[in-house]
Amino acid sequence: MSSPLDILTLQPPEPAAHPAPPFDVRRVRADFPILGQQVQGQPLVYLDNGATAQKPRAVIDALSHYYTDQNANVHRGVHHLSQIATDAYEAARRKVATFINAASDREIIFVRGTTEGINLIAQTFGREQIGEGDEIIISEMEHHSNIVPWWMLCREKGAKLRVIPMNDRGELCMDTYQTLFSSRTKLVSIIHISNVLGTVNPVREMVQIAHAHGVPVHIDGAQAVPHQRVDMRDLGCAFYTFSGHKMFAPTGIGVLYGSETYLDAMPPYQGGGSMIQNVDFDNITYGNLPNKFEAGTPNIAGSIGLGAAIDYLNSIDFNGAAKYEANLLEYAHDVLRGVPDLKLLGTAECKVGVLSFILADIHPHDVGTILDQAGVAVRAGHHCAQPVMKHYDIPAATRASLSFYNTREDIDALVSGLHSVRKIFG
Amino acid sequence: MSDLRELYQQLILDHNKNPRNFRVLDPADRFAEGYNPLCGDKVEVYLQLHGDRIKDIGFQGSGCAISKASASLMTETIKGKTLGESETFFKDFQAMLTDPSSNLGLDQMGKLFAFAGVRDYPTRIKCATLSWHALRAAIENVQTPITTER
Ligand SMILES: Cc1ncc(COP(=O)(O)O)c(C=O)c1O
Numbered sequence: 334m335s336s337p338l339d340i341l342t343l344q345p346p347e348p349a350a351h352p353a354p355p356f357d358v359r360r361v362r363a364d365f366p367i368l369g370q371q372v373q374g375q376p377l378v379y380l381d382n383g384a385t386a387q388k389p390r391a392v393i394d395a396l397s398h399y400y401t402d403q404n405a406n407v408h409r410g411v412h413h414l415s416q417i418a419t420d421a422y423e424a425a426r427r428k429v430a431t432f433i434n435a436a437s438d439r440e441i442i443f444v445r446g447t448t449e450g451i452n453l454i455a456q457t458f459g460r461e462q463i464g465e466g467d468e469i470i471i472s473e474m475e476h477h478s479n480i481v482p483w484w485m486l487c488r489e490k491g492a493k494l495r496v497i498p499m500n501d502r503g504e505l506c507m508d509t510y511q512t513l514f515s516s517r518t519k520l521v522s523i524i525h526i527s528n529v530l531g532t533v534n535p536v537r538e539m540v541q542i543a544h545a546h547g548v549p550v551h552i553d554g555a556q557a558v559p560h561q562r563v564d565m566r567d568l569g570c571a572f573y574t575f576s577g578h579k580m581f582a583p584t585g586i587g588v589l590y591g592s593e594t595y596l597d598a599m600p601p602y603q604g605g606g607s608m609i610q611n612v613d614f615d616n617i618t619y620g621n622l623p624n625k626f627e628a629g630t631p632n633i634a635g636s637i638g639l640g641a642a643i644d645y646l647n648s649i650d651f652n653g654a655a656k657y658e659a660n661l662l663e664y665a666h667d668v669l670r671g672v673p674d675l676k677l678l679g680t681a682e683c684k685v686g687v688l689s690f691i692l693a694d695i696h697p698h699d700v701g702t703i704l705d706q707a708g709v710a711v712r713a714g715h716h717c718a719q720p721v722m723k724h725y726d727i728p729a730a731t732r733a734s735l736s737f738y739n740t741r742e743d744i745d746a747l748v749s750g751l752h753s754v755r756k757i758f759g
Numbered sequence: 760m761s762d763l764r765e766l767y768q769q770l771i772l773d774h775n776k777n778p779r780n781f782r783v784l785d786p787a788d789r790f791a792e793g794y795n796p797l798c799g800d801k802v803e804v805y806l807q808l809h810g811d812r813i814k815d816i817g818f819q820g821s822g823c824a825i826s827k828a829s830a831s832l833m834t835e836t837i838k839g840k841t842l843g844e845s846e847t848f849f850k851d852f853q854a855m856l857t858d859p860s861s862n863l864g865l866d867q868m869g870k871l872f873a874f875a876g877v878r879d880y881p882t883r884i885k886c887a888t889l890s891w892h893a894l895r896a897a898i899e900n901v902q903t904p905i906t907t908e909r
Binding site: 714 | 762763764766767772797798799800801821822823824825880882883886
């Protein structure tokens with residue numbers, strides 16, 4: 334059993350008792366060791382946060398602390414370390430539940446990431462509830478991970494995808510959305526914030542519209558959680574998925590939130606240890622939530638790292654960080670508009686710090702390579718969103734994606750790199 | 760940025776802007792498509808043969824400067840060569856980009872030596888070799904599009 338001291342260290346912090354000091358980018362940058370690095374002899378300018386975010390020292394230390402002092406398997410030992418590891422693992426689940434304001438920690442399923450979360454829903458809820466002739470509504474701006482699992486399910490079942498179109502600013506056409514519902518609509522699955530365009534979709538309103546038709550909603554929150562607070566009880570969606578690594582936690586850990594009513598009714602995803610109550614060869618009873626969906630040894634270290642990332646976000650005035658980011662985005666928009674022949678994709682009224690663009694007829698890969706030589710890390714390619722590329726009739730785009738640790742100097746380095754690109758390509 | 764000047768040297772920028780043999784051959788004796796799913800680069804290679812000699816070659820496609828210039832210079836290099844000679848160029852080109860012990864120089868490689876600098880940009884090697892893989896697929900008459908990823 335754990336000592337009183339261990340239990341103390343496992344208590345989640347109480348944000349209310351220790352209000353975070355106002356957001357200060359210099360102090361926050363010092364929390365991320367990698368940001369001090371040089372690339373190609375220049376200070377690293379990391380603008381690929383949409384792909385994955387960097388990790389604060391607190392997260393790195395939590396992993397090291399777990400493996401140094403706490404490592405054991407969870408939910409299966411009577412020994413001291415096993416109890417410590419189990420407590421830490423379940424404490425992480427509670428931190429997630431509080432962070433996203435879920436009604437209960439039974440609604441938090443640990444998965445590998447957004448992709449696995451969506452596949453879980455498709456393989457359990459989807460395979461049971463969706464049949465021939467049924468329809469699933471998604472949108473034109475989905476990441477491939479919110480297209481392919483549904484496409485595969487539709488192929489298997491003879492069901493159909495209905496797609497909400499978007500306008501050229503990168504906003505969903507809400508009027509069309511309303512008309513896509515039919516008596517066969519079984520699910521709406523939409524992206525909260527676009528990884529290419531930065532558009533913040535009106536998901537709360539979209540959930541209400543779906544509910545008016547009696548249809549449950551899944552929201553892909555991979556790009557939302559790193560930028561703003563999300564609130565499950567306010568949103569009222571059936572499912573919400575996100576990845577730890579995009580919110581400053583390790584790779585290989587993510588969350589499927591499911592409202593208890595839905596999760597309870599769903600069959601398990603994978604079979605194995607931990608997800609059962611009783612096994613004999615004639616009869617098997619499944620475990621309760623959340624265990625029913627967590628077969629096998631989970632990513633214990635990853636979930637503890639995710640808990641540490643949440644503690645970190647609670648400690649830095651996350652709302653202040655979001656305001657700082659919005660201000661930085663405005664600055665970035667202004668200076669990028671000053672680069673000749675640069676066309677921004679995604680100019681939605683309501684957006685976060687994602688800046689995808691094309692520069693004259695220069696291929697994004699060439700842009701990315703030249704920026705890299707200036708120490709500026711961006712993403713070049715189709716961003717796992719080929720339908721968005723098709724909308725703008727381009728094969729690829731360059732994307733700079735911001736986090737609260739970026740600065741105006743980072744944006745200036747990007748712009749100066751873009752001028753070099755133009756010079757090389759004359 | 761001196762090394763960037765080597766990667767994006769004048770010859771490459773010129774072939775990117777004005778690719779040679781950038782056309783469909785109709786009829787073509789051989790045809791193949793190459794695709795790099797990581798970046799979306801696409802190339803189509805068309806061949807007209809006379810015996811085992813490449814009488815004419817054309818290409819189409821879209822991609823970055825490296826891939827387009829590479830395809831263009833490839834067509835210039837192998838037009839009029841035998842299939843055996845083009846295979847030797849393929850192997851030498853591949854070695855120049857990926858084999859650290861390779862000492863193939865301007866003498867053996869001619870204009871293709873312009874791509875030697877790509878060796879220092881591992882993420883871009885596939886851009887330079889895509890059209891060569893498509894050429895080989897065309898020679899071998901591979902019907903399905905070949906990709907740089909397995
Ligand atoms: C909007 C969105 N959805 C889903 C994913 C997939 O996340 P993961 O690869 O972590 O499963 C991403 C990651 O790029 C994303 O941006």
